[in-house]
Amino acid sequence: MREIIKAIRITLVLWVITAVIYPLLIIVVGQVAFPYQANGSLIENQGKVIGSALIGQPFTSNQYFWSRPSTVAYSTVDPKNDKNNILKTGISGASNLAASNKKALIDDRIKPEIDRLKQANIQPTADLVYTSGSGLDPHISVEAAYSQTQRIAQNRSLSLDMVQALIPKYTEGRFLGIFGEPGVNVLKLNLALDNLKPPT
Incomplete structure (x- = not known):
């Protein structure tokens, strides 16, 4: 049971890092450092x-x-x-x-x-x-x-x-x-x- 709980925790932590924190970081960096390119080079x-x-x-x-x-x-x-x-x-x-x-x-x-x-x-x-x-x-x-x-x-x-x-x-x-x-x-x-x- 402890192994299952540990696996669930690791999965949730990795999900938060890769699906929430990383995309938000990329959006912020893009809008601050490269706003023209990040918004489609319009x-x-x-x-x-x-x-x-x-x-x-x-x-x-x-x-x-x-x-x-x-x-x-x-x-x-x-x-x-x-x-x-x-x-x-x-x-x-x-x-x-x-x-x-x-x-x-x-x-x-x-x-x-x-x-x-x-x-x-x-x-x-x-x-x-x-x-x-x-x-x-x-x-x-x-x-x-x-x-x-x-x-x-x-x-x-x-x-x-x-x-x-x-x-x-x-x-x-x-x-x-x-x-x-x-x-x-x-x-x-x-x-x-x-x-x-x-x-x-």
Whole structure:
């Protein structure tokens, strides 16, 4: 009986430590030391939340930098027709199409994307053609960003130098200086683009 009581006590103590104290500690540390990251890295424009720096958004207008393709369309669904509650929970993931699935992967997805980029005089890069594993990547490569500047400058009546000058400002380096490749946050870049005024 003593062993059972001891086991129950240990279980309760461990439960309090791991299910109550530790999560509360993480919440406090997050809110005090990293409030921006802990609250979703939200980006505001004129006092209104327009997105997160961690989740991509689709941009299709010729006046904006285009995002990376997404198999889940960045979880954008019609709020009136959200049968699976995607807007409440979000959704991510790859298409799971194998390289051998020529019709669905190559013919239906990749070739049309390459054609669309070429029609817009954009040199196709891997990240502008292929989707990310999560389908929610908010970044494009530096090369992909520069390849779109001519189109944007023409459509916004801006000088090419003005548009290109924004890219280094919104380029994020490698994680811890060694992991991954530098990337450009598309939402932040497009928001800065909206604040540029054409020369008078």
